[in-house]
Amino acid sequence: MRRTRALRNLRLACAGAAGAVILLTSSALMSEAQAGAFGLRDQSAYGEGLAFAGMAAGGSLSSMFWNPATLSAVMGFQTETSATFVAPRASIDVLSPFTSNEGDVVANAALVSGYDAYRINDRVVLGLAITEPFGMRSKYDFGSELRNQGIAGTSSITTFNINPMLSVDLTDWLSVGAGFQAQYLDIRYTGVGASLGQLSVPGVPLPLSLGANASLDGDSWAYGYNVGVLLKPREGTEIGIGYRSGLKYSIDSKLTGSVTGSLLGQSLLTVPLDLDATAKLETPAKLSVGVRQAITDRWRVMGGVEWDQWSRFKQVSVQAKDKVAVSGVGEITVPEQDIVFGYDDGWFFSGGTEYDVSPKWTLRAGVAYELSPVGNSARQFRLPDVDRVSGSAGFTYKACERCLIDASYAYVAGVGDDHVQSSSGAVRGEVNADAHIVSLGFRYRFGGTPTGSHAN
Template identity: 35%
Template sequence: MTTHNRASAIHIWSRRVAPVLAIPAVAIPAVLAGGSAEAGGFGLREQSSYYQGTSFAGTAAGGDGLAAMTWNPAAISFNPGLNVEGNVTYIAPHASIDVFAAGAPITGTSLGTVGVSDMIDNGTLPTFFATYAWDKWAIGFGMTSPYGLVTDAPCNWSGRYYGCYSRIFDMNAQVSVAYKVTDWMTIGGGLNVNYIDAKLTNAQFAGFVPPANNLYAQVDGDDIGFGINLGVLFTLAPGTTLGIGYKSQVTHTLNGELDLSVAKLIPLQNRYVTAGLTLPDQVTASFRSQLDPKWTVLGTVEWTNWSTVQELVVKANNIPVSTLDLQWNDGWFFSGGVEYQWDPKLALRTGIGYELTPVPDSTRSPRLPDTNRLWVSAGFTYNFTQQFSFDFAYTHLFGETSPIFLTPADPANALRGTLVGQVSDGYADMISVGLRYKFDAPQAAALITK
């Protein structure tokens, strides 16, 4: 079943019907949540150990890291012959939700000021890439996870009507081809196949005076969507490249089952709903310039069209039962970095980045405690041989303290009540390791002894 159901219930409430109609209200926000993902909105940027070392500066401009194809399919031409790469990134995010005031739906009864000390679960993100380049042609394949993570809160906290547990899993398969038009320009394009899965839960208002409320809503679902990727890579001078990549929107039609239970044990009712979710298109522009045999400078500017996410509508039997007004803005990411070739075997790199969240203060939800964040990264590559390389990167993110102000003044929150607070103590530590192998790299001659 599929589900990324994000919306809020604004139907006429009754003890039996309203709780069921309200389930999509909590379900959909979770879909777009995926935790405080380490890119704007609910995106995940951590696809490469090599590029993480520079805070993803230079991603679309090519380089030894095969993951450049994620941002620019033309970059698969950068490495001749047959190459493979695997990465694993461990992400340890943290964000607290401080509650200043919370009131129950309809009744306005105080829910106290019980917050959540750590809203976001840790996660592991693996990726894989393979490329083959010959003459003027190159082909590439990548498996990535561009969206996801988890927010997790006990269902007795003061904001329980705005979300408890939300899990988003996303996997993307990319197939691309590149062609070298001239000595200074390569073009590329390909197909993305995106799979997304969600499990979402929340407390559900039942009309009783809290804390007697013991109804819970849960959604499980998945879907597959398709998109394209396009790119161009310019060689401006020996050692200097400029790359521009585009990833299209991916449209999902989410079909999900919404379940209502007592104390998470006794089933009461379930029904099927649908909701449309469009993952945003994105443009990435990067440069890479080798100043001398030792030093290389890199930079990236990235725009993500999150402003397409303005509202989400949930339907049952093709009739709208819930609408969530999100009013997201475009997302922006800026980064710069340097690389230093210590010796033929060891390359050191570092970078800094800044990301503007697309989530406005007026609609920030505990399901998605996304804020502006500062990236600081360092990493290295060690070449065991000319064929076999090891990448390592460490990043620390500094998140900003940002407000949460959700009230029934927005009809979408009619069955969620009031939640006033802030996202604080936001940060993340990320460690990434990767292995790369070049099948066609020259091998050292064998040492013959007698």
């Protein structure tokens, strides 16, 4: 009987993971909810209501994204799914050398994440997270002056992360966790010529450059790990530290468009381009620290700090594998070129609180401030990211003995320096950005003893 129940619960947990895969696949092309550069922090409807304060110290099953050691709170089988809708706005006033107003360069987006966990004995818990840690898409219409001038085009990065993990309770106050990351990344970058600049080709006297229509497309997998520790120094206090490793990509890509040659401002040749290429980039590591403190049996406060190592993302290096036939010159090798980003490390600070109004209802709220990794010199029209402040609120409703429903709303506003420029610095403007975020989540416990609405 016990074996039959366990098998049924395992099938339900696997079904939850499969559902998350389907939802993530359907939403992958729309992901734009950003958390500094093209990072995505919106991995939890529960956490959204707290401005993600204290997520590395637990609170819901989705806390495993920040810290795998938080799995230690799991009893029996548990599953959680979150769906987030983001309505961002990023309009740009171009100030020089021409004056224009670019409307929204980003579109509405959807983001879905899924989590499953199973306690196999008194000390060990297995978990699985399926998320989208990174994503970005900006687009300038064909009538845009910035697009026509080859300054900005369509930029898109999509990821899909599969992260099995486990936690081990070493003592009643100390748990550790670790996991393996397999992450898929797809990149599309149009108008890449302006970012790469002139091509320095040995033996070719004519200055060459990629045309404004040049595009880079490709995808690849990369692998990494995540680790964490959870401390409970006294009753009601939880301190968590989690680390997600950075990932290195070598992306099989297509470089298409044209190569142009000009002398004294006069175009002398245009050669079609359709080459296999390799694009190399690194995504940042993340360190999260969270604290949860129970003030009373019904009231809890949280705080968190996150560090994202965006300084790893200095450039995307592009190396063509094939040669280009140029009339009158012969076949030439396109040298390795860099799309320079030059980001700094990013920081995120948050505080939040939640209160159990009744056994069925919990209310929460949070505030956060983020230092963008995109500094003044690195802020370009493709990704006009700025520092931001956010406020959020949400609730949990205990719909049945083993099921919880989470709902949250957040408003994010750009603050600080808002100047933006082209890669050459010749075109300048100002960016106005904000976002409205709505998130819904569902949590279900297949086994173990159900508790209040704030339980994992």
